Amino acid sequence: MSHDERAGRRDDERAEASAEPGAAGAPAFEAIGLTRSYRLDGGVQVDALRGADLRIGQGEFAAIVGPSGSGKSTLMHLLGCLDRPTSGTLLVNGVDVATLDDARLADLRNRTIGFVFQSFHLLPRTSALDNVALPLVYRGAPRAVRRERARAALEAVGLGHRLTHRPSQMSGGEQQRVAIARALVGDPRVLLADEPTGNLDSRNGEEVMGLLERLNEGGVAVVLVTHDADVAARARRQIRVRDGRIERDT
Amino acid sequence: MRTAEALRMAVEALRVNRLRSMLTMLGVIIGVLSVVILVAIGTGAKNAVEKEIAGLGSNIILVVPGQVGLGAAPTQSRLDLSDVAYVRRVVGDPSKVTVAVNSGEPVRVGRVEVFATLTGTDENMPHVFDRPLRRGRYLTGTDVDTRRRVVILGSEVAAKLFGDVDPIGRQVTIAGVRFRVIGVYETVGSTFGVARDQEVHLPVTTAQRLIGLPRINGIAVGASGPDEIEPLRQRVVAALAARYPDETFSAVTQTQLLGTIGTVLGMLTGVLAAIAGISLLVGGVGVSNIMLVSVRERTKEIGLRKALGARGRDILGQFLIEAVLLTTIGGVIGILTGVGGALLIQAVSPVPASITWWSIVLAFGVSAAVGVFFGVAPARRAARLDPVVALRTD
Ligand SMILES: Nc1ncnc2c1ncn2[C@@H]1O[C@H](COP(=O)(O)OP(=O)(O)OP(=O)(O)O)[C@@H](O)[C@H]1O
Ligand SMILES: [Mg+2]
Numbered sequence: 001m002s003h004d005e006r007a008g009r010r011d012d013e014r015a016e017a018s019a020e021p022g023a024a025g026a027p028a029f030e031a032i033g034l035t036r037s038y039r040l041d042g043g044v045q046v047d048a049l050r051g052a053d054l055r056i057g058q059g060e061f062a063a064i065v066g067p068s069g070s071g072k073s074t075l076m077h078l079l080g081c082l083d084r085p086t087s088g089t090l091l092v093n094g095v096d097v098a099t100l101d102d103a104r105l106a107d108l109r110n111r112t113i114g115f116v117f118q119s120f121h122l123l124p125r126t127s128a129l130d131n132v133a134l135p136l137v138y139r140g141a142p143r144a145v146r147r148e149r150a151r152a153a154l155e156a157v158g159l160g161h162r163l164t165h166r167p168s169q170m171s172g173g174e175q176q177r178v179a180i181a182r183a184l185v186g187d188p189r190v191l192l193a194d195e196p197t198g199n200l201d202s203r204n205g206e207e208v209m210g211l212l213e214r215l216n217e218g219g220v221a222v223v224l225v226t227h228d229a230d231v232a233a234r235a236r237r238q239i240r241v242r243d244g245r246i247e248r249d250t
Numbered sequence: 251m252r253t254a255e256a257l258r259m260a261v262e263a264l265r266v267n268r269l270r271s272m273l274t275m276l277g278v279i280i281g282v283l284s285v286v287i288l289v290a291i292g293t294g295a296k297n298a299v300e301k302e303i304a305g306l307g308s309n310i311i312l313v314v315p316g317q318v319g320l321g322a323a324p325t326q327s328r329l330d331l332s333d334v335a336y337v338r339r340v341v342g343d344p345s346k347v348t349v350a351v352n353s354g355e356p357v358r359v360g361r362v363e364v365f366a367t368l369t370g371t372d373e374n375m376p377h378v379f380d381r382p383l384r385r386g387r388y389l390t391g392t393d394v395d396t397r398r399r400v401v402i403l404g405s406e407v408a409a410k411l412f413g414d415v416d417p418i419g420r421q422v423t424i425a426g427v428r429f430r431v432i433g434v435y436e437t438v439g440s441t442f443g444v445a446r447d448q449e450v451h452l453p454v455t456t457a458q459r460l461i462g463l464p465r466i467n468g469i470a471v472g473a474s475g476p477d478e479i480e481p482l483r484q485r486v487v488a489a490l491a492a493r494y495p496d497e498t499f500s501a502v503t504q505t506q507l508l509g510t511i512g513t514v515l516g517m518l519t520g521v522l523a524a525i526a527g528i529s530l531l532v533g534g535v536g537v538s539n540i541m542l543v544s545v546r547e548r549t550k551e552i553g554l555r556k557a558l559g560a561r562g563r564d565i566l567g568q569f570l571i572e573a574v575l576l577t578t579i580g581g582v583i584g585i586l587t588g589v590g591g592a593l594l595i596q597a598v599s600p601v602p603a604s605i606t607w608w609s610i611v612l613a614f615g616v617s618a619a620v621g622v623f624f625g626v627a628p629a630r631r632a633a634r635l636d637p638v639v640a641l642r643t644d
Binding site: 077080082083084102103106107109110111115117121123125134135137138139140143182186 | 252266550551641
C-alpha cells in the first residue's frame with residue numbers, strides 16, 4: 001500500500017483522489033450498456049440487468065426505485081465495484097473499472113465508495129467502534145487514528161454513547177447507523193445505500209434519511225435504493241428500474 | 251494492512267474458537283514433540299556409543315582374522331603368538347602391540363562363583379589401551395614368559411567375589427586352577443555390550459594353556475598419533491596378507507568403528523525423525539482442514555472485508571498468518587514439552603537422551619512451513635472470493 005503513511009489525513013486523500021486519471025470534472029458513475037447475467041446450476045441463465053446506461057454526477061442525490069427483482073441490487077453492486085459486469089463499461093470518477101487490478105479495485109472500494117447494505121453486515125462479536133474502523137485497517141492507518149476517526153463517525157450518526165456495544169446489543173436502527181458510520185468513516189466521494197431504511201421503522205428510517213441528506217449537503221454523492229415512495233421523493237432524482245432496464249430517469 | 255494488525259486479527263480468530271484451535275494445535279504439538287524426543291534419544295544413543303569407543307584409549311587399531319562388518323560370520327582364528335611377534339617387528343615399537351585371547355569361564359572364591367570373560371593378554375596392554383588400575387599392578391613380561399598363574403580382576407568381578415575385602419594377594423579358582431590376584435581395575439563401563447568390568451586378565455601364555463589351544467583372538471596396535479593410524483593400519487594388513495596369502499585380515503580403527511556405528515545410529519535417528527515427521531504431517535493436514543472450515547464459516551466476513559477495501563493479498567495474509575500462528579504456537583509448545591520429555595527420560599530411565607539444537611530449529615522451521623504449506627490452499631480460496639458472492643452466502 002503506497003498511500004499508507006497519509007491514511008489519516010483527509011486533505012491528502014482528496015489530492016490523491018483527484019490525481020486519478022480522468023478525475024477532473026468526470027461524473028461519479030458512468031455506465032454504458034451494463035449487463036449482468038447469472039448462470040444457475042441447471043444451466044439456466046438469468047439476465048438480472050439487460051443493458052443499463054446511467055450517469056450520476058458528483059454530489060448528486062439519486063434514488064433507484066422499481067419492483068422487486070427488477071435488478072436494483074444488481075446495479076448497486078456493480079456501481080459499488082462489488083461485482084463485475086457481464087458486459088458493458090463502468091467508469092467510476094472517469095476510470096474504467098475493467099482496467100483495474102484487484103489491489104486498485106480494493107483501493108477504490110476503500111477510498112472512493114461507501115456502501116450501506118440492506119442487512120447491515122456488521123462483524124459479530126466486534127464493538128461498534130471496531131466495526132466502523134474496519135475500512136481504515138485496510139489503509140494501514142495507525143490504531144489511534146482509526147479509533148479517533150471511528151469515534152467521530154459514530155458521533156456524527158448520533159451513536160457516541162454506543163462505542164463498545166456489539167451488533168447483538170443494538171437495535172436495528174442503531175446497527176444501520178453503525179453501518180452508515182462505517183461507510184462514511186473513510187470519507188468517500190459517493191455513498192451507495194441498498195434499502196438503508198428497508199429494515200427500519202419510520203422513526204429510525206427518518207433519522208437515517210436525515211443523515212444521508214446531511215452527508216449529501218456536505219458534497220458526497222448519495223445513491224440509494226428504496227421501495228418507499230416518501231423516501232424516494234426526498235431525492236432530487238429518481239431512477240426507475242424495471243426488468244433489468246432503466247425505464248425512467250427524472 | 252499492517253502485519254501487526256493481521257496478527258492481532260489472527261489471534262482473535264483463534265481465541266474465538268479456542269477449543270477448536272487447541273485441538274488442531276494438538277496434532278502439531280504431538281508431531282513436534284515426537285520429533286524432538288526421538289531425535290534426542292537417537293542422538294543420545296549415538297553419543298553414548300561414541301563415548302564408549304573413545305573410552306577404549308586413543309589411536310587403537312584392532313587386527314582380527316576374517317572380515318569385520320555387520321552380518322559377517324565370525325572366522326576361526328589361525329593367528330598365534332608368532333604372528334604377534336611378526337606384527338611387533340612390522341610396527342617397530344614392540345610395546346605398542348598387545349594381544350587378546352578370550353574365553354568365558356566361571357571364577358570361584360570359596361563358594362562364590364562369578365561368570366567372567368577371561369582375557370589373556372600381555373605386559374603391553376596398558377600401553378595400547380586406556381585401562382587404569384585401582385589397586386595392585388599390571389602384568390609383567392616375566393608373568394607372560396613364565397606362565398604365572400596371576401590375574402587382574404575387573405571391578406565388578408572383584409566386588410562380587412570379595413565384597414569389601416582387598417583381593418590383592420588372595421586366590422581365585424578358574425577351571426580348577428588356582429590363581430593369585432595381583433590387581434584390580436578401575437570401573438570403565440562397557441563397550442559394544444562387552445562389560446569390561448566383568449573381565450579377568452591373565453598372561454596370554456597362561457590363558458592358552460588353560461583353554462588348551464595355541465591360538466589368539468586378536469592383536470591390538472597403538473599408533474603414536476591420529477595421523478599415524480591409517481598408514482600403520484595399511485602396513486599391518488599388508489604384512490599379514492603377505493604372510494598368509496590365503497587368509498583375509500581386518501584391521502579396524504576407532505575412527506572406522508565410529509564411522510560405522512555413527513552411520514547406523516544416524517540412520518536410526520533419521521528413521522525415527524521421519525516417523526515423527528509423518529505425525530507432524532498429519533497435524534498439518536488437520537490445520538488445513540480446520541482452515542478450510544474457517545474460510546467457509548467466515549465467507550460472509552471475507553466478502554464484507556473485501557467490500558470495505560481488503561485486497562486479495564490482505565485476506566490471503568490474514569488466513570496464512572492464522573494457519574502459521576496455529577502451527578508455530580503448536581510448534582513452540584511441542585518443543586517445550588519435547589525438551590521437557592527428553593530431560594525426563596534422561597533423568598529417570600537408562601535411555602540416553604541428548605537434545606540437539608538442530609532438531610529444535612528444524613522442528614520449529616518445519617511447523618512454520620507446515621502452516622504455510624497447509625494454510626496456503628484455504629487462504630487462497632478465501633482471497634479469490636468475489637465480494638458480492640461472499641456476502642450473499644448464507
Ligand atoms: N446470485 C444470483 N444468482 C441467480 N440469480 C440472481 C442472483 N442474484 C440475483 N438474481 C436474480 O436477478 C434478478 C435481480 O435481482 P436483484 O437482487 O438485483 O433484484 P432487486 O431489484 O434488488 O430486488 P429487491 O427489490 O427484492 O431487492 C432477480 O430475478 C434475482 O432472482
Ligand atoms: Mg435488492
